Amino acid sequence: MEERKKTKEMDMLNGGLAGKLILFAVPLAFSSILQQLFNSADVAVVGRFAGSQALAAVGSCVALVGIFVNLIVGLAVGPNAALANLIGQGRRDSISRMVHTIMTFGAMLGIILLAVGMLTARLVLEASGTPETVINEALLYIRIYFIGLPFMVLYNFGSAILRSYGDTRRPMYYLILSGILNVVLNLLLVIVFGLGVAGVAIATVISNVLSTVLVMVYLHARTDEFQFYFHRLCIDGTDLKKVLLIGIPAGIQGAIFSVSNVFIQSGINSFGEDAIAGSSLALNFEYFTYDIANAFAQAAVTFTSQNFGAGNLKRCKRIFWLCMLFGMGFTEILSIIFMIWDEFFVGIYTISSSVAVYGLVRMHHVCSLEGLTATYEVESAALRGMGKSLEPSIITILGTVVFRMIWLLTVFKWFPTYDMLMNVYVASWVCTGGAIFVVWFLYMRKMEKRQTELV
Helix, strand or coil, X not given: CHHHHHHCCCCCCCCCCHHHHHHHHHHHXXXXXXXHHHHHXXXXXXXXXXXXXXXXXXXXXXXXXXXXXXXXXXXXXXXXXXXXXXXHHCCHHHHHHHHHHHHHHHHHHHHHHHHHHHHHHHHXXXXXXXXXXXXXXXXXXXXXXXXXXXXXXXXXXXXXXXXXXXXXXXXXXXHHHHHHHHHHHHHHHHHHCCCCHHHHHHHHXXXXXXHHHHHHHHHHHCCCCCCCCHHHCCCCHHHXXXXXXXXXXXXXXXXXXXXXXXXXXXXXXXXXXXXXXXXXXXXXXXHXXXXXXXXXXXXXXXXXXXXXXXXXXXXXXXXXXXXXXXXXXXXXXXXXXXXXXXXXXXXXXXXXXXXXXXXXXXXXXXXXXXXXXXXXXXXXXXXXHCCCCHXXXXXXXXXXXXXXXHHHXXXXXXXXXXXXXXXXXXXXXXXXXHHHHHHHHHHHHHXXXXXXXXX
């Protein structure tokens, strides 16, 4: 306990859970929403001051950006869970080595992703059916954006280290600072200097650099096991394996999940530039609501990892149900707010009535039921907290990628309307959430039986 006080760690192993889960998740959700707000400033500034074609160019990159961002965020689950498990087991002597393995791997991964992104950008954009009228601007935007990938990886891995012991507020403060910088640079580079899509991409890269520097400076300034030293950059094979066993399936799940959105984007593209722009702006509201569900999923993986490491399965079950309740409930509350004032919120991003129509359709078909994403996210997080990462990834790939491709080739082909295309999201959430719940339930029973036999 004294060690926890000294390092300002949250005690996830003892005491009440509801308050601590909310205390952990709310700053995380607020951080993600802030980040999305600042990112959506790209869309708003481009839509307002650079025109619908520029907005469509940025919108065409959403799915491709999602592949890399979701891969990075998924991989960051590995460092979070591995460190939290060490804390739960009381193996504090292993923390420093794990921290340096995580950051070294993050630096290497960021450079690799930068190279891959640059080489595949045109291929993916063409494969998704990006219109010729916007593809050059889309390529300019995405290639500048990819320069920030190494910093994005380091920020997410550094934040995962902080989350492992319960600090979700500090990353929020860093995002506020970098986000404000992003908005200021957006306005300056687009309105004053007229750089269009290049301007918003440059602003995003610079803000990513700032948030990364802030995280790394803080870790370097610590005086405990979590302190980071540049001269101790190295990779321990055993620690890296623990991180990757959880992180790789989660990262692949996130990336392939976004691959399915590339196929859906090709369907959206078939309806023209207004549909691309309208879908792009509506996607921002889905991100806002999803961020709440994801925050409680992050709480689930961190709290579960510590308590599973301590052998407290009863507490793991309580964590699961509370995160499910909070994740679904709070997500739907925000969704309802968006639905009540839908025209006002859409009007923030566009002055075009034809673009707004597509945005409103997507909001009502997808965003209104975003709470369902908490089912598969919390279930997957709970399983990963117990060291079981492969199964939820496989099910999510089947329930989203495969299911959505089948939908595109059958239902959407039979009823080729924009409304029917949007229905694929909710249908896939229901199927995926139901399947992963069965896996969680059976695995928990297996663990409880094994624990009983050992006693």
